[in-house]
Structure formats: C-alpha cells, structure tokens
Amino acid sequence: xxxxxxxxxxxxxxxxxxxxxxxxxxxxxxxxxxxxxxxxxxxxxxxxxxxxxxxxxxxxxxxxxxxxxxxxxxxxxxxxxxxxxxxxxxxxxxxxxxxxxxxxxxxxxxx
Amino acid sequence: xxxxxxxxxxxxxxxxxxxxxxxxxxxxxxxxxxxxxxxxxxxxxxxxxxxxxxxxxxxxxxxxxxxxxxxxxxxxxxxxxxxxxxxxxxxxxxxxxxxxxxxxxxxxxxxx
Numbered sequence: 515x516x517x518x519x520x521x522x523x524x525x526x527x528x529x530x531x532x533x534x535x536x537x538x539x540x541x542x543x544x545x546x547x548x549x550x551x552x553x554x555x556x557x558x559x560x561x562x563x564x565x566x567x568x569x570x571x572x573x574x575x576x577x578x579x580x581x582x583x584x585x586x587x588x589x590x591x592x593x594x595x596x597x598x599x600x601x602x603x604x605x606x607x608x609x610x611x612x613x614x615x616x617x618x619x620x621x622x623x624x625x
Numbered sequence: 626x627x628x629x630x631x632x633x634x635x636x637x638x639x640x641x642x643x644x645x646x647x648x649x650x651x652x653x654x655x656x657x658x659x660x661x662x663x664x665x666x667x668x669x670x671x672x673x674x675x676x677x678x679x680x681x682x683x684x685x686x687x688x689x690x691x692x693x694x695x696x697x698x699x700x701x702x703x704x705x706x707x708x709x710x711x712x713x714x715x716x717x718x719x720x721x722x723x724x725x726x727x728x729x730x731x732x733x734x735x736x737x
Binding site: 518523546548550556558559560563603605607609611612613615616617 | 629631656658660665666667668670673675681683713715717719723724725726727728729730731733
C-alpha cells in the first residue's frame with residue numbers, strides 16, 4: 515500500500531517556464547512534508563518543506579502548496595532552469611521518526 | 626563543515642561475503658537512517674535509530690544489521706542473507722527541531 519504517490523514518472527518543461535510536480539498521500543496523520551532533489555549517484559538534497567498547519571511555503575524559485583482536504587501537495591519551480599533537471603522526491607512525516615517517500619518524478623528542463 | 630559522510634562511494638564484493646557500509650555525521654543529530662534505492666523506485670527504509678544504543682527495523686530489514694554505539698556513527702552491514710544486495714545505499718540523519726532529514730552522498734554496492 516503506497517501511502518505517498520507521485521503519479522508522473524517524468525516531466526519536460528521549457529527553460530524559463532513553470533515546473534509543477536505533484537504528490538498525493540493517503541494518511542491524514544502526516545503532518546510534515548518535504549521535497550528533495552536528486553542527481554544520479556548522489557544523495558537527495560533537501561529543497562523545501564511544509565507543515566500541515568500551512569498551505570504554502572516559498573523559498574526563492576521554489577514554492578510548495580498543500581491541500582489537506584485533497585491530500586495533495588505540489589512543488590512549483592519558477593522560472594525553471596536547466597540545472598533543475600533531476601529526480602524530485604516528495605516525502606511525508608508523521609512524527610514517528612519514519613519518513614515515507616514517493617517514487618520520484620524525473621524533471622527535464624529543456625534549454 | 627557539518628554534514629554526513631558515507632564511505633566508500635563504490636563498493637564491490639563477491640557473493641556470500643558480508644560487507645559494512647560506513648555512515649558518520651557531525652550535525653549532532655539524534656536520529657539516523659539507512660535507505661536503499663533501486664532503479665526506478667523510491668527510497669525504502671532499512672533501519673533507523675532514534676538514539677544511541679537503540680535501533681528499529683524498517684520496511685526491508687531482512688539480511689541487514691546495524692549498530693549505534695556512538696551518536697555520530699551508524700554503520701550498516703549487508704550480510705550474505707540479503708538476496709539482492711546490489712543497490713544504492715543512502716544514510717540520513719534528522720534534525721529534531723524542524724523534522725528535516727538530511728542525506729549523505731550514498732554508497733553504490735555491487736555484488737559480483
């Protein structure tokens with residue numbers, strides 16, 4: 515039973531446009547969500563997070579939106595740059611020391 | 626520089642041999658984790674430790690063992706009982722205040 519789902523395995527976006535990566539979850543006990551960026555053969559790099567008491571968090575070009583009623587979160591990257599090309603993972607945390615990860619979305623930003 | 630180090634980056638072993646992967650952190654984080662990533666899949670939790678001398682099995686602990694004798698160190702042993710050990714192994718630690726988890730650079734283990 516996959517509690518965190520990233521239904522789009524890949525996404526291609528033109529440089530300068532917006533990239534929107536989506537993530538759905540099933541467990542309403544999750545109260546903290548994170549996005550990571552990962553290059554091949556490297557560890558994931560933390561990008562941005564959001565607590566369940568908020569519906570939006572911004573950090574530079576990255577914004578995460580949380581819709582608790584729909585159990586859905588999204589990561590917006592504006593403007594997209596070629597260096598953003600990577601695999602993006604969303605993760606959920608319920609305060610029990612365990613994180614649940616999605617299967618990732620591969621973003622390709624076209625120059 | 627604070628961070629998480631994993632060594633070695635690439636590791637080759639013969640089938641049937643045990644191998645230990647190193648993970649060290651100087652972030653003063655209490656909790657540490659081991660994950661495995663296979664091609665096209667997400668991160669699967671092997672073991673985690675909340676404090677020194679304590680650890681719990683994750684979702685795929687069979688064939689693996691860990692120890693947590695020091696706060697800074699959380700080595701993972703891949704035993705010969707692990708049926709498919711070739712994978713990319715990631716160590717992480719958790720910052721308690723923000724609940725954010727940070728990762729090391731990973732170790733690629735290949736069993737020949």
